[in-house]
Amino acid sequence: MPASHRNAHAIREAITRLNDPRLARWAAQIRHTGGCRQPIHLRGTVEHYDRATGRLLHRYSTNQEPDGVLRVPCKTRRASRCPACAETYRADTYHLIRAGLTGGKGVPESVSSHPCLFVTLTAPSFGPVHTRRERDGRILPCHPRRNRETCPHGRVISCTVRHRADDDVLGEPLCPGCYDYTGTVLFNAVAPVLWKRFADALRRHLAALAGLTLAQLREQLVVSFAKVGEFQRRGVVHFHAIIRLDGPAGPATTPPAWATCDVLTRAVQRAAQAVTVTIPQLAGELARVLRWGTQVDARPITLTGELTDQAVAGYIAKYATKAAECAGTLDQRISPTQDLSCLPVRDHARRLIAECLRLGAYEELAELRLVQWAHMLGFRGHLSTRSRHYSTTLTQIRAERQDHVRAEEITTGRLPLFDEDDVLVIARWEYAGRGLSPGDALVAALLGSPAAVLAAHGGEAR
Ligand SMILES: [Zn+2]
Ligand SMILES: [Zn+2]
Numbered sequence: 055m056p057a058s059h060r061n062a063h064a065i066r067e068a069i070t071r072l073n074d075p076r077l078a079r080w081a082a083q084i085r086h087t088g089g090c091r092q093p094i095h096l097r098g099t100v101e102h103y104d105r106a107t108g109r110l111l112h113r114y115s116t117n118q119e120p121d122g123v124l125r126v127p128c129k130t131r132r133a134s135r136c137p138a139c140a141e142t143y144r145a146d147t148y149h150l151i152r153a154g155l156t157g158g159k160g161v162p163e164s165v166s167s168h169p170c171l172f173v174t175l176t177a178p179s180f181g182p183v184h185t186r187r188e189r190d191g192r193i194l195p196c197h198p199r200r201n202r203e204t205c206p207h208g209r210v211i212s213c214t215v216r217h218r219a220d221d222d223v224l225g226e227p228l229c230p231g232c233y234d235y236t237g238t239v240l241f242n243a244v245a246p247v248l249w250k251r252f253a254d255a256l257r258r259h260l261a262a263l264a265g266l267t268l269a270q271l272r273e274q275l276v277v278s279f280a281k282v283g284e285f286q287r288r289g290v291v292h293f294h295a296i297i298r299l300d301g302p303a304g305p306a307t308t309p310p311a312w313a314t315c316d317v318l319t320r321a322v323q324r325a326a327q328a329v330t331v332t333i334p335q336l337a338g339e340l341a342r343v344l345r346w347g348t349q350v351d352a353r354p355i356t357l358t359g360e361l362t363d364q365a366v367a368g369y370i371a372k373y374a375t376k377a378a379e380c381a382g383t384l385d386q387r388i389s390p391t392q393d394l395s396c397l398p399v400r401d402h403a404r405r406l407i408a409e410c411l412r413l414g415a416y417e418e419l420a421e422l423r424l425v426q427w428a429h430m431l432g433f434r435g436h437l438s439t440r441s442r443h444y445s446t447t448l449t450q451i452r453a454e455r456q457d458h459v460r461a462e463e464i465t466t467g468r469l470p471l472f473d474e475d476d477v478l479v480i481a482r483w484e485y486a487g488r489g490l491s492p493g494d495a496l497v498a499a500l501l502g503s504p505a506a507v508l509a510a511h512g513g514e515a516r
């Protein structure tokens with residue numbers, strides 16, 4: 055359909071909606087989704103029965119709703135998919151991370167006195183890329199080389215430009231022919247294993263520094279962490295983690311006196327340097343052992359100064375809503391038969407995606423599932439994870455919000471107020487689609503939700 059026809063169709067649809075006698079109820083549903091760009095449509099019933107007599111006390115059915123559906127937020131954490139729901143996720147993550155640093159949400163305040171570091175584990179170099187480097191507030195030349203040697207592809211591996219922060223070449227290799235695409239993709243693929251090995255090694259090195267066995271260490275402390283993965287522009291993932299030492303039963307218990315920030319820093323450095331992942335030998339490929347880069351940054355989190363609890367929580371929460379799009383790739387799966395030259399991505403990302411598809415054909419690498427995760431440049435799993443003891447959980451934070459919504463629904467008369475012990479609730483729901491039609495997106499925008507304006511310009515009903 056040409057754009058003008060599509061607009062005319064959307065406007066007709068919007069007028070129908072605005073004339074619908076149930077517009078107010080529809081608008082309330084939309085308000086409840088908090089500006090979700092792609093709300094989920096549910097069809098179903100909720101019945102309340104008296105437990106003692108089996109009598110039906112109340113019945114809610116979506117038949118009473120506009121279009122016979124209830125619209126609920128999609129709850130994605132990806133900012134690229136739904137800004138409004140990702141914002142909810144970001145805010146929840148912020149509170150959760152912060153509670154782990156200063157207490158609150160059921161975590162005792164004494165947790166702020168536990169040794170706690172902000173650690174950054176980066177990938178090694180896979181070849182020189184254009185970078186913006188700063189020292190003492192001055193921007194340095196990118197990659198100045200005095201001898202100006204040329205690489206086998208005839209390129210001078212030197213760049214004396216002082217790049218601007220928004221320069222498109224940042225993260226691009228000085229020579230794509232020399233750049234190690236294989237290493238980059240394999241590093242992304244094994245990064246979660248490398249992290250797991252690092253976490254295990256950290257406990258071993260802590261025990262060794264204290265002269266304890268692992269079993270003795272476990273009786274004295276637990277290591278709690280919250281981590282988030284971030285894609286650098288060169289297309290490789292690195293991790294930021296809050297690593298905290300607690301007593302044996304978690305944040306409410308005090309760690310032993312020997313477990314200081316200093317000891318933790320030493321254990322982090324040793325563990326990061328010790329762990330490796332060996333890639334199976336492939337026909338026609340170099341043997342590879344992957345490890346963290348030599349730069350391991352570990353700094354204490356303090357209540358004042360540069361690295362405060364707010365700054366760290368803000369940082370982790372922000373990256374929890376992102377995928378690999380920072381590296382200029384896509385936020386959706388790529389099929390192996392797709393024509394890569396048509397993908398709207400940076401050339402560097404395209405080469406990384408192509409490398410995932412190439413390596414994915416090796417039987418020996420089957421478990422890395424490189425084809426399925428090509429859009430993530432080989433990285434699979436969760437970018438944002440926390441250990442069991444770190445803080446409260448997102449489920450807990452969400453439950454608090456649900457209680458709030460329920461209280462509101464009861465006051466507005468949508469849910470009856472029954473004593474939960476006496477009443478049996480039977481709910482039946484089925485998925486009935488998602489998204490806003492172009493006309494609905496227009497009306498939602500008129501109702502004044504900023505995310506709905508975005509949806510009206512870019513989103514479509516599916
Ligand atoms: Zn949403
Ligand atoms: Zn450069």
Ligand SMILES: [Zn+2]
Nearest residue numbers: 205207229232
């Ligand atoms: Zn080259």
